Every structure is written in structure tokens, then in C-alpha cells.
Amino acid sequence: MLKAKIFVQLKASVLDPQGKAVSNSLHSLGYTAVSETRISKYIEISFESDDRATVMQQTEEICKNLLANPNTETYHFELEQQN
Amino acid sequence: MRVSVITFPGSNCDHDAYQVFSTRGHDTRMVWHKDHDLCSPDLVILPGGFSYGDYLRCGALARFSPVVKEVMAHAAKGGLVMGICNGFQILTECGLLPGTLLMNSSLSFICQHQKVRVETANSPFSKGISPGTVLDIPIAHKEGNYYIDDKGLGSLQDNDQIIFRYCDEFGRMSPDSNPNGSLDNIAGIINKQRNVLGMMPHPERSATDTVPSRDGRRIFEALESLVG
Structure with a gap:
């Protein structure tokens, strides 16, 4: 069994108001060295397969077709062997 | 005109749209998102709400409803x-x-009356409305x-695709009159073929005698002047 661990992030050029709000809170907590916070999505997908090439290709398709919006987001993922 | 209003799981403005169009005398149908037949409409309405609970991203899952394929085919043929x-x-x-x-x-979730400026009369949805209104x-x-x-953005501007912008009561654009941070105060745009409009404001909520503003009627009147 393989598990895809997928990160979907806003592009650097896109403003992240949630991240900005978190930064402001961190500053008010005294973490003045914090320069920026970006909020991302983390998604896990488990596959009933050990075929890395196929799972890699399907995960790529899933990210492109549904999980990430190419206008505003980028993605990357890694595959992990599950017992 | 014949109007089909699509209901997705989580749509909550479908009946408002249905009521406005049917009250105005149009042959209006409700179409479930799993249907494959749009009922030969002149105009398809994708209503407001929270389709699929807004999970993942707003609208991301509704796109895979069977009816959306039919909506895309309708749009490709020039349908509104x-x-x-x-x-x-x-x-x-x-x-x-x-x-x-x-x-x-x-x-924040923002729920308020909002001034929007009509940018061009060059669309079926704003025909006859003077720019600047x-x-x-x-x-x-x-x-x-x-x-x-x-x-x-340059392409939208060059092709006159921005139909509505957020503004103040005098039609001026400023950060204060931009409720949500939209780029270039954009409230509504049309596609290049000029038959598909998207807008965040709700004209169906400002089109009956029982509500404070009836300005949404201007958009429906524009459509009626074109389609009947």
C-alpha cells in the first residue's frame, strides 16, 4: 500500500490573508522575528497498490484535476510505503 | 425566455432565482445537478449557495456534477x-x-447592500444600461x-470583459468601496464570447417589490430586451 502526502500551497504572488492574520497574532504573542506566515493544505490519499509509477502518475493527475487550482496554487507530494 | 435554474447539493438561492424569473413571466425550470437534460433553456442560472459545502475550494466539486457537462455544451453553442x-x-x-x-x-463573511458600477453595455446582461450607472x-x-x-487582468480589460465593479454611491472606486479585496474592484466578468457571466452580487435578491433595492431588475430587463 502506498500513501501520497500532498501539499497544496498558494503561489507566492497570491496574497494570503489567513497567513497575514496568523502573523499578526504571532507578533502580538511576542514572536517579533516572524516575518511571514503562509497557510497551506495537507492531504493524504491511500492507494490499494504498490506500483509506485502508477500511483505517482495518478496522484499527479489528481492534483492537477482537482486538488490544486492552477490559477492560484502549486502542489508537491511524496509517496510513502504503508504496512 | 426559457430559464433553467440548477440546484446543486448546498445551493440556497435557487428558489429565489426561480421565483424572480417565473414571476416575471418566464418559463422557468428547476434542474437537479444529476440531470443530463437542461430542458432547452435560453438562459441557465447557476445560483448562489454552498455547493458541496464549499469543501476543498468553493465550486471545485460542483464542477464534476453531471449537469455541468451539459452547461458547458450549452455555453459552447452560444447559450446564455x-x-x-x-x-x-x-x-x-x-x-x-x-x-x-x-x-x-x-x-469575514460579508452580507450587505453594495454599490456596483456597470462598466459596459456590451453584454446581454447589461444591454441598454449606460456605463457608469x-x-x-x-x-x-x-x-x-x-x-x-x-x-x-490585462486581457479582461482589453476585451471589455469586466461588466461590474464595486464602487461607492457616486460610482467612485476606492479601497473603501471594495468590500472583499477584489483585484481592480471586479464584481462581475463575462467570457470572451460574451454569453457567460459571473457576478458575486445577487441581483435576484434585489428584484421584487418587497425588498429595499430593486436594481437587480435592470439586469433581467437587459436579458428580456434581448431574448424576450
């Missing part, structure tokens, strides 16, 4: 499509309109912050 609020989000997710609706810059149309959303890259 109007996406309001969540309907606008669905239109961007399925690629019928460019850009994306991000979370409001305030991070200020309309009072309510907004109610948390993800209405329109974003597109510089090239895309």
Missing part, C-alpha cells in the same frame, strides 16, 4: 449562462470564466475576492 455568487465560483472552477475567487481580504445589489459571501494574474 449566469453564475451568481457560488455560481460564479463554479464557472471559474470549470474554466468557463478566467480567474479565481479567493477568501475575502477581511477573512450605479446599482445597489446585495452581496453575501466569504470567498469573493477576485484574483487573476497580470496577463489575465
Whole structure:
């Protein structure tokens, strides 16, 4: 069994108001060295397969077709062997 | 005209749209998102709401409903499509309109009357309305912050695709009159073929005698002057 661990992030050029709000809170907590916070999505997908090439290709398709919006987001993922 | 209003799981402005069009004398149908038959409409309405609970991204999952394939075919043939609020989000997710609706810059759900300026009469949805006309149309959303890259924005501007912009009561654009942080104060755009409109404000909520503003009627009157 393989598990895809997928990160979907806003592009650097896109403003992240949630991240900005978190930064402001961190500053008010005294973490003045914090320069920026970006909020991302983390998604896990488990596959009933050990075929890395196929799972890699399907995960790529899933990210492109549904999980990430190419206008505003980028993605990357890694595959992990599950017992 | 014949109007089909699509209901997705989580749509909540479908009956408002149905009521407005049927009261105005149009042959109006409700079409379930799993249907494959649009009932030969002149105009398809993708209504506001929270299709699929807004899971993943607003409109991202609705795009895979069976009826959306039919809506895309209808649009490809030149048929009229109007996406309001969540309907606008669905239109961007399925690629019928460019850009994306991000979370409001305030991070808050905003529900208020809003002044919007008509930018061009060159669309079936604004035909006969003088550019610069200020309309009072309510907004109610948390993800209405329109974003597109510089090239895309330039293309919208060059092709006269921006139909509505947020403004103040005098028609002036400023950060204060931009409720959600939308790029270039964009409230509504049309596709290049000029038959698919997406807008965040709700004209169906400002079109009957029982509400404070009736300015949404101007949009329906524009459609009626063209389609009947």
C-alpha cells in the first residue's frame, strides 16, 4: 500500500490573508522575528497498490484535476510505503 | 425566455432565482445537478449557495456534477449562462470564466447592500444600461475576492470583459468601496464570447417589490430586451 502526502500551497504572488492574520497574532504573542506566515493544505490519499509509477502518475493527475487550482496554487507530494 | 435554474447539493438561492424569473413571466425550470437534460433553456442560472459545502475550494466539486457537462455544451453553442455568487465560483472552477475567487481580504463573511458600477453595455446582461450607472445589489459571501494574474487582468480589460465593479454611491472606486479585496474592484466578468457571466452580487435578491433595492431588475430587463 502506498500513501501520497500532498501539499497544496498558494503561489507566492497570491496574497494570503489567513497567513497575514496568523502573523499578526504571532507578533502580538511576542514572536517579533516572524516575518511571514503562509497557510497551506495537507492531504493524504491511500492507494490499494504498490506500483509506485502508477500511483505517482495518478496522484499527479489528481492534483492537477482537482486538488490544486492552477490559477492560484502549486502542489508537491511524496509517496510513502504503508504496512 | 426559457430559464433553467440548477440546484446543486448546498445551493440556497435557487428558489429565489426561480421565483424572480417565473414571476416575471418566464418559463422557468428547476434542474437537479444529476440531470443530463437542461430542458432547452435560453438562459441557465447557476445560483448562489454552498455547493458541496464549499469543501476543498468553493465550486471545485460542483464542477464534476453531471449537469455541468451539459452547461458547458450549452455555453459552447452560444447559450446564455449566469453564475451568481457560488455560481460564479463554479464557472471559474470549470474554466468557463478566467480567474479565481479567493477568501475575502477581511477573512469575514460579508452580507450587505453594495454599490456596483456597470462598466459596459456590451453584454446581454447589461444591454441598454449606460456605463457608469450605479446599482445597489446585495452581496453575501466569504470567498469573493477576485484574483487573476497580470496577463489575465490585462486581457479582461482589453476585451471589455469586466461588466461590474464595486464602487461607492457616486460610482467612485476606492479601497473603501471594495468590500472583499477584489483585484481592480471586479464584481462581475463575462467570457470572451460574451454569453457567460459571473457576478458575486445577487441581483435576484434585489428584484421584487418587497425588498429595499430593486436594481437587480435592470439586469433581467437587459436579458428580456434581448431574448424576450
